[in-house]
Amino acid sequence: MSSAANLPEVAHVPPLVAVVGATGTGKTGCAVRLAQRLEAHGLSAEIVNADAMQLYRGMDIGTAKATEGERGGIEHHLLDVWEVSREASVADYQAMARAKIVELQARGTIPILVGGSGLYVSSVLYEFEFPGTDPALRDELEKRLESEGREALVRELATHDPLAAVAIDSRNSRRLIRALEVVTLTGKPFGAGLDAERRRWQDGVVIIGLHTDRELLVERLDQRVEQMWKDGLVDEARGLIAHGLREGVTASRAIGYQQALAVIDGESSDAEAQESTQALTRRYARRQVSWFRRDESITWFDSDDAALIDSASALVAGERP
Numbered sequence: 001m002s003s004a005a006n007l008p009e010v011a012h013v014p015p016l017v018a019v020v021g022a023t024g025t026g027k028t029g030c031a032v033r034l035a036q037r038l039e040a041h042g043l044s045a046e047i048v049n050a051d052a053m054q055l056y057r058g059m060d061i062g063t064a065k066a067t068e069g070e071r072g073g074i075e076h077h078l079l080d081v082w083e084v085s086r087e088a089s090v091a092d093y094q095a096m097a098r099a100k101i102v103e104l105q106a107r108g109t110i111p112i113l114v115g116g117s118g119l120y121v122s123s124v125l126y127e128f129e130f131p132g133t134d135p136a137l138r139d140e141l142e143k144r145l146e147s148e149g150r151e152a153l154v155r156e157l158a159t160h161d162p163l164a165a166v167a168i169d170s171r172n173s174r175r176l177i178r179a180l181e182v183v184t185l186t187g188k189p190f191g192a193g194l195d196a197e198r199r200r201w202q203d204g205v206v207i208i209g210l211h212t213d214r215e216l217l218v219e220r221l222d223q224r225v226e227q228m229w230k231d232g233l234v235d236e237a238r239g240l241i242a243h244g245l246r247e248g249v250t251a252s253r254a255i256g257y258q259q260a261l262a263v264i265d266g267e268s269s270d271a272e273a274q275e276s277t278q279a280l281t282r283r284y285a286r287r288q289v290s291w292f293r294r295d296e297s298i299t300w301f302d303s304d305d306a307a308l309i310d311s312a313s314a315l316v317a318g319e320r321p
Contacts, residue, residue: 013105014043016202017316018050018113020121020292021210022285023064024221025303030210030312031114032072037313039074043110046075048100050115050124053254055082055093058240061233062256064224077104084251085244094123098201110316118291125207127199134185141177153180163294168287174249208312209298211289216304218282225256225278229270234260255280 019031028047035045049055053063057080065079077100082088097113101124104111115121122128145153150173157179158165164179182188212220237245237260245252245261252258259277262268268276292298299315301308 014108014110015204015206015316016101016105016111016113016125017045017206017208018121018125019208019210020050020114020118020298021116021303022212022217022288022292023116023281024217024224024285025116025210025212027114027116027210028064028066028070030208030303030308031112032066032070032074033309034208034312034316035074035110035112036072037309038110038316041313044108045110045112046077046104047071047112047114048097048104049076049078050097050113050117050121052088052093052115052117052120053251054079054115055088056080056084056086056248056251056254057082058084058236058243059251059254059257061228061231061236062254062260064228083244084240084248086248086250088250090119090123093120094128097124116288118288125201125205127201134181137181137184138177141180145173145177150176153177156180157183163291172253205297206316207295207298208315209292209300210303211300212303217285221281221285222278225274225281228256228277229274233257234263234270234273237261238264255284 017034019027019034021027031047035047038045051063053059054065055078056063059065066076078093078096081096097120101111101113113121113124141153150171153176154165157168157176160183161179164183168175168179233256237257240251240257241261241264245257252261256277259268259273259280263270263273301311305311
């Protein structure tokens with residue numbers, strides 16, 4: 001393997017499996033059923049979360065976090081590890097996820113990495129380095145954002161790093177500035193993790209991609225947002241305020257939670273908040289598709305294919321030592 005120094009000293013290292021795709025394509029359900037199928041054949045498998053927002057403790061409804069029942073008896077890792085007041089760090093996540101994956105492989109368990117956060121998934125699968133920050137450069141970029149406007153910086157990012165420009169929500173000023181900072185400091189694209197020439201962290205990785213017919217996916221996403229409101233997303237957000245949701249740079253801007261806070265503050269009606277959340281979720285799903293479609297090593301499956309688990313388990317079996 002390409003990173004032998006980081007891997008356990010066992011005769012046969014179980015393959016790392018990843019289940020990726022846009023939100024609403026059923027990644028968690030697929031991963032659980034895949035793990036159950038593998039275990040039915042005598043192979044241990046556990047799930048490692050790669051959804052950025054599911055790392056936050058208490059953010060359950062708005063992130064569609066799997067309930068205990070939905071986890072199907074399969075062990076899940078890296079859920080509920082951060083307080084909502086903490087700013088997200090891909091570098092910190094990379095370290096945690098890789099450590100957990102190596103731990104699972106050391107005891108002969110197949111790790112199944114599951115999530116639609118492209119940067120988080122790629123940070124694990126690829127030799128993805130995170131340069132430090134430059135306060136002076138960041139200050140300069142923040143001043144430019146204020147004086148030149150957001151669109152000017154978006155155009156600049158698109159010139160140097162088209163993939164990042166597509167993947168990053170242009171309204172996320174923090175992520176936009178960070179991407180430009182990385183490009184300027186390293187001379188390399190912020191989204192280089194999916195470039196064909198990038199090296200994998202481990203060999204023999206199996207990446208299962210799920211896709212759903214666009215019209216059907218849009219319908220499901222809209223319904224899911226409606227269900228989140230019925231399940232009490234606004235009340236969940238209200239309860240998280242005492243834990244620092246408003247102060248959380250990342251969590252407070254999460255799709256659904258930002259809109260829920262607007263309802264709580266009287267700045268938006270429930271209907272307006274739901275509509276905004278639906279629109280943003282659809283937009284996020286399109287960015288996810290653009291990110292993952294660049295990776296030609298992904299084997300794609302229709303999420304509604306009755307033979308999905310048969311095909312996926314056969315693919316994993318083909319990579320076993």
